Amino acid sequence: MQKIIFYVVATLCFFISKVTAQETFEQRAKEISNNIENITKEEKKALKEHVEEVNEQLQAGKITQDEADKRKIELATEHAKNIERRVAYEQEQLNILVQERVDGKLKDTIKIKKKYTITFPESNYHKKTKRTTSQFVFAFGVNNLVTNGAIANSDFGYWRSTFYEWGITGRTRLGQEDSALHFKYGFSFMYNTLHATDNRYFVDKGEETVLETYPVNLIDNKTYFKNVFFAIPLHLEFDFSKKREIDGKMYRRSHDGFRFGTGGFIGINTNSKQFLRYEVDGYEIKERQKGDWNVNEFTYGLSTYVGYRNLSLYVKYDLQPMFENNAVDQHNASLGLRFDFN
Numbered sequence: 001m002q003k004i005i006f007y008v009v010a011t012l013c014f015f016i017s018k019v020t021a022q023e024t025f026e027q028r029a030k031e032i033s034n035n036i037e038n039i040t041k042e043e044k045k046a047l048k049e050h051v052e053e054v055n056e057q058l059q060a061g062k063i064t065q066d067e068a069d070k071r072k073i074e075l076a077t078e079h080a081k082n083i084e085r086r087v088a089y090e091q092e093q094l095n096i097l098v099q100e101r102v103d104g105k106l107k108d109t110i111k112i113k114k115k116y117t118i119t120f121p122e123s124n125y126h127k128k129t130k131r132t133t134s135q136f137v138f139a140f141g142v143n144n145l146v147t148n149g150a151i152a153n154s155d156f157g158y159w160r161s162t163f164y165e166w167g168i169t170g171r172t173r174l175g176q177e178d179s180a181l182h183f184k185y186g187f188s189f190m191y192n193t194l195h196a197t198d199n200r201y202f203v204d205k206g207e208e209t210v211l212e213t214y215p216v217n218l219i220d221n222k223t224y225f226k227n228v229f230f231a232i233p234l235h236l237e238f239d240f241s242k243k244r245e246i247d248g249k250m251y252r253r254s255h256d257g258f259r260f261g262t263g264g265f266i267g268i269n270t271n272s273k274q275f276l277r278y279e280v281d282g283y284e285i286k287e288r289q290k291g292d293w294n295v296n297e298f299t300y301g302l303s304t305y306v307g308y309r310n311l312s313l314y315v316k317y318d319l320q321p322m323f324e325n326n327a328v329d330q331h332n333a334s335l336g337l338r339f340d341f342n
Contacts, residue, residue, distance in 0.1 A: 032094050033136030033341050037168060039086045047079040080230055080270065084189060091166060094138055132172045133254050133342060135186075139314050140164040141336015143192050146317070147328060155211055160195035160221055163316075163334045171237065171254070178243050178250035184235040184261060189270075192332055193226045201225075202274055202293060207325045209294045214276070219284075222277040227322070227332075229299055231267030255342040258308055265316070266300045294324045301331075305338050314338035 051072055058068040143163035144154050167188025174181045196202070199218050200211040202225050241257035243250045272295045276287040299320045305312040314336050321329040 028097050029094070029136075029138075029339070029341055032090050032097070036087050036090050036136065036166070039090075040083060040168060043079045043083050043086075047075055050075050050079075084228070084230075084270065087166070094166070095164075098138070098140065130254075132170060135169045135171065135255075136166075136341045137169055137186070137188060137338065138164075138166045138341075139336055139338040141314065141334060143194065143332065143334045145194065145322065145330040146333050147330050151333060155196055155198075155200070157195040157197055157220070161193055161224075163190065163192045163336065165190045167231075167233070169233070169340070178252050180238050180240055180252065182237040182239055184233075184237045184263070186233060188231050188233055188265075190229040190231050190265075190267065191226060192229075192334065193224045195220065195224045201276060204291060204293055207294065209323050209326065214278070216278050216280065219277045219279070223275060225272075225274045225293075227272050227295060228270045229267040230270050231265045231299070233263065233265040233303065235261040235263030235303070235305075237261040255309055255340060259312065259340075260304075260306045261312075262304045264300065264302045267298070269295055269297050269299065294326070295322060296320050296324050299332075307338070310339050310341060312338045312340065 054063070054068050054071050054075070057063045058065065063071070141163060142159060143161045144151055144156055144158060147154070165188050167186055169184055169186030169188075171182050171184045173179055174183055196211055199214055201214050201218065201223065202209055203212045238260045239252065239254065239257070240259070241253045241255065243252045245251075272291065272293045274287075274289040274293070276285075276289070278285055299318055301316060301318040301320065303314070303316040305314045307313055314334075316332075316334040318332040320331075322332055323330065
């Protein structure tokens, strides 16, 4: 009997420890979201302090207006790059987390059926019905170029060419407490990669950027061209989450049902790079080429998403051609999944 009790207790302890140690996808993603949000707040605060110092120098007559404006632009660019650099680790953790979710290594929050219900205080429900809320956004998927109005017969691999995006958004309800219409705004970093086919790579010809065959065999999945944009997305979002009556008023919860968003984005290119990898005499060679590649400095386009709760299908299309002076305009298009963690 003592042995039976021992084994039962040991089994229960093991089970409880596994459940306690199990972190859900939402918990870990929320932690990463908080880290990135704190980084953003710190850099914004530092940028504000530096801009104030520039204004003080301007008022004291130590610098001219043109010098002050130039310095402010430099500071904004510097802190934007600081944000990108500091969140690199968090981005990698998020990529690993998403892959673990796809591989089935993470489970959703454990749900236990009970014969009774728990009524939460109304204040908790009001937190979910605030007029303005914030979200951490992460998206990933496939990416390619639309040429002459078509994406068929592309010069780039369909599954190897990818995109991902992360950012912070705010969402403000338009209308009464039960309104489904919201205005969504914020900032994000967009990463678009292209893997050329047939052993080709991009070559800057002065005014044009074209594809040419590389003299040695490239490693396809490790050779690609990448653009990074700092963007401001703007959307009108319709959130059809269920409504509930509290104190005679109808309230609609946030991100608790079917959602649909439509709008667009504007952005500025922060860097363009080409990565080449190949083998020579048994040695693997890596090259990283950085330049402007005649990529348009500014971009703008349309985007839309439709989904349920935190997960949506996401589509983006750049109205601005990727290259400035190429004979044929090519527009970036992306399709993937989008997570809005409220």
